[in-house]
Amino acid sequence: MATVSVQDVSCNDLPWMVTWRQDKCVLCGMCAATCTADAIHFVPSRGGGVRGVALRQRADMKYVCTGCGMCRKVCPQDAVQPVRNPDNRFPLLARIDGPLKRGGRSNLNPSRTLDKLVVGRISQMTDPALDSERHTFDLRAPLGRVLPVRELPLRVEGEKLKLTSSTPPVRWIYPLLFSDMSIGALSTRAWEAIALACAYLNEQCHMPVRMCSGEGGMPAGHSK
Amino acid sequence: MCRIGAIKSLTPVSPSRALQLMLPQQEGHDNSGFAMVMQDLDGVFAHYKDKPLLSLACTARGEQLVNAYMEEHGFVQMAQWAPDVDKRPDLNVAAMPRYVFRNYDYPEIYRYRTREEREDLLLDTRLSLRRLLTGRDGAPDEGYVYSFWPDVLTLKEIGDPADIAVYFRLWEENGRLVARNIVTQCRQNTNYAIVRYAAHPFFLQGYTLCANGENTFFSRNRDFQKPLHRGYVGFESDSQCLLYTLHYVLHELRWPLPYYKHVITPLPLAAMSERQDREALVCVRESLAHLEINGPNALIALLPDGRMIACCDAKKLRPVVVGRDDGMAAITSEVCGLNAILPDRDTGKDIYPGGRDMVVIDNQLEVRQWRQ
Known part of the structure; x- marks a missing residue:
């Protein structure tokens, strides 16, 4: 069985559906020959149809039944007619740019353009192309009381600036960012995991990472 | 993308030299514009070096507005160079109707004022003129005021640089419009509409700067700079932030020149942590973090005392080269430009500054290279 995708077109998506009465049909073939949009054709049908043959509407945006009714006009038995389909998704599917991709969770819409992009190196994304192996990026941010520049205790000595007194302590840290979701919305398990990771990075890897506990503070039992 | 250049000469040179420097650099500009700032003038302005010179491109009505304003505020007109333009029909120039290059004398009440007060007056006058020439919708309908400063002349125009030179008769070296320092730029088309105020070089209270590249920290720089000083206006180009930072570090904070690069x-x-002056450097970085630039850049700047500097961004992604002979030094984007105006120089002494270098040329044409 071929893979089926949510965005595949089926007859139920089209504005008109062709209904075929197999008890009345005598397989004259006039309807398929006359169809102005070439939307219906006879196909072999195992276990159904009339003597192994069934009338099938094409599930294809190029051959869309327009409801003209010629099939009904030429059918000697009134066995076929187009019926309006109130559940059609034609406006979504017939767009010039292709079917409308639904947003939301990726299980509903597996193939989005951004998913198809493959970025092998950062130099592919930056303009001009930068090579991360040659060009380093300083990701740290200052945490502390940074003085406005006019308040810095600096004195000019020749070609140099000299600090004449102490300044408030400022630490440069890797800010730990957890997407842009409220950290308070995490489960306790996720919270624990981040706290463990933060401790590991500080103590084992000696990276000055800080974690924001978010609104609500740490869950009870964590400050042991 | 554009091409930048600067000439520093012991004897005054004509703008045609700047054009000869820029025109060969066709890898990097598409002949859509030309702009220059001349400092340390000679020729027709030789006798008025201490009087502010107004550089203006405007409509007839714009000129009327400016004349009325200047008279009302007590400025006395002393000398004027009205370029006798060559209005040939086949020139590719988007010229303004009037060009005004006029020396004024200070108002009488400023006779005994300090240098700082005069500098403030000149800046405030230029900003007022700029507002005067701007329509209600923010578009500079009646003209563009580029600079109002002693011994500085600015010419910026849209069109083919060679045709601009024909239009303003810059090829005719008659000695009337000459200077010892010329900073210039030729434009490469970008995604944005051409705005004359967006043309490099930019000028503020004696500081001139042009850059080639993109400042991708533009919004950050702009939002920090806007409240710092009333002169930090416009922001039509992301490279204006580089000029404003230069002005802030050298003029407002009065720090030594190397700290601009820092x-x-x-x-x-x-x-930083391995250096002796790390405490000061860390404080500078923390307090002025928003003035850091990002993105490929090469810049040339001219200071009020006549020194010319060249430096790049830290990752060194735009070309710039410095060369000199006995009478002239030049900085430019492509070495073919240097070859055009300094063909007999010792090319072995050319300097290609790296990502952490700053090259400084002083008034005796001594070239110093400083590493951060």
Whole structure:
């Protein structure tokens, strides 16, 4: 069985559906020959149809039944007619740019353009192309009381600036960012995991990472 | 993308030299514009070096507005160079109707004022003129005021640089419009509409700067700079932030020149931690973090005392080269430009500054290279 995708077109998506009465049909073939949009054709049908043959509407945006009714006009038995389909998704599917991709969770819409992009190196994304192996990026941010520049205790000595007194302590840290979701919305398990990771990075890897506990503070039992 | 250049000469040179420097550099500009700032003038302005010179491109009504304003505020007109333009029909120039290059004398009440007060007056006058020439919708309908400063002349125009030179008769070296320092730029088309105020070089209270590249920290720089000083206006080009930072560090904070480089391209924290002056460098970086630039850049700047500097961004992604012979030094984007105006120089002494270098040329044409 071929893979089926949510965005595949089926007859139920089209504005008109062709209904075929197999008890009345005598397989004259006039309807398929006359169809102005070439939307219906006879196909072999195992276990159904009339003597192994069934009338099938094409599930294809190029051959869309327009409801003209010629099939009904030429059918000697009134066995076929187009019926309006109130559940059609034609406006979504017939767009010039292709079917409308639904947003939301990726299980509903597996193939989005951004998913198809493959970025092998950062130099592919930056303009001009930068090579991360040659060009380093300083990701740290200052945490502390940074003085406005006019308040810095600096004195000019020749070609140099000299600090004449102490300044408030400022630490440069890797800010730990957890997407842009409220950290308070995490489960306790996720919270624990981040706290463990933060401790590991500080103590084992000696990276000055800080974690924001978010609104609500740490869950009870964590400050042991 | 554009091509930048600067000439510093012991004897005054004509703008045609600047054009000869820029025109060969066709890898990097598409002949859509030309702009220059001349400092340390000679020729028709030789006798008025201490009187502010207004550089203006405007409509007839714009000129009327400016005349009325200047008279009302007590400025006395002393000399004027009205370029006798060559209005040939086949020139590719988007010229304004009037060009005004006029020396004024200060108002009488400023006779005994300090230098700082005069500098403030000149800046405020230029900003007022700029507002005067701007329509209600923000578009500079009646003209563009580029500079109002002693011994500085600015010419910016849209069109083919060679045709601009024909239009203003810059090829005719008659000695009337000459200077010892010329900073210039030729434009490469960008995604944005052409705005004359967006043309490099930019000028503010004696500081001139042009850059080639993109400042991708533009919004950050702009939002920090806007409240710092009333002169930090416009922001039509992301490279104006580089000029404003230069003005802030050297003119407002009065820090030594090397700290401009420390502010725009701070050393990585790891490199800073090994230096003796790390405490000061870290404080500078923390307090002026928003003036850091990002993105490929090469810049040339001219200071009020006549020194010319060249430096790049930390990752060194735009070309710039410095060369000199006995009477002239030049900085430019492509070496073919240097070959055009300094063909007999010792090319072995050319300097290609790296990501952490700043090259300074002083008034005796001594070239110093400083590493951050």
